[in-house]
Amino acid sequence: MKDNIVVEAENIKKSFGDNVVIKDISFNLKELEHLAVMGRSGSGKSVLIKSLVGLIVPDSGKLNVLGENILDMDDDDIDVIRRQVGYLFQGGALYDSMTVERNMKFPLRRHPDKPSESEIKDLVDETLENVGLLETKKKYPSELSGGMKKRIALARTLIMRPKIMLYDEPTTGLDMITSAEISELILKMREEYDISSIIITHDVSCVELTSDRVIILGEGTSLAEGTFEELSNSEDKDIRSYFTMIHKKK
């Protein structure tokens, strides 16, 4: 991990009408760091990471992503940042009517370098190879298992070579072995592509395997911050409880 800070959030606040979701949250993400974000359903985890790519605009606070204050940006400038931040959505939805290959090519239309056909083919092949699924290129999503779909969705995000990855519950709905494989893949992708990541998850094993640091959100704020070791052995039983079976599933 390096000391450069790639995300800096200070005193973020966000309400939807009367629903105060984020009262006051500050955190940062260092280059090559893996930060896990835990918290009960509805604690604002997704709202927080959506605000990093301009999908949700906080009511107040400071938000720097890759050195840019994204709250002061117009849509075109946010788009430049967005291309460098990969977002693996909860459903990780692939287009069912397209083969894996076409799904992979889809985001490249927005690639600023406008790669040639042969460069696109190389990018698709290399990225699929890296998630171990080159052989699925001509298949449709309906022919793939849940774990495979997740890998392809990840590959499709990685094809843009993001500097930051935002994972929204990457292992939800997968069995324990497949979940562990996805966690391993998250680690491998950091090595391969020098990515810093924020990983929202309820999966304690995923936190243990992937994270350098953990924050727990609750009551609109950060309830605790530390390593997996520190928080899972916390003296505060409420904090420890996030690492027990009760919180493994929603």
Ligand SMILES: Nc1ncnc2c1ncn2[C@@H]1O[C@H](COP(=O)(O)OP(=O)(O)OP(=O)(O)O)[C@@H](O)[C@H]1O
């Ligand atoms: N676009 C929106 N408009 C209105 N309310 C919203 C919007 N997005 C989120 N919320 C509200 O913000 C709260 C937090 O939602 P969020 O999805 O961030 O929770 P979460 O911690 O990610 O939960 P989960 O673990 O279930 O995914 C919820 O009460 C939700 O209804």
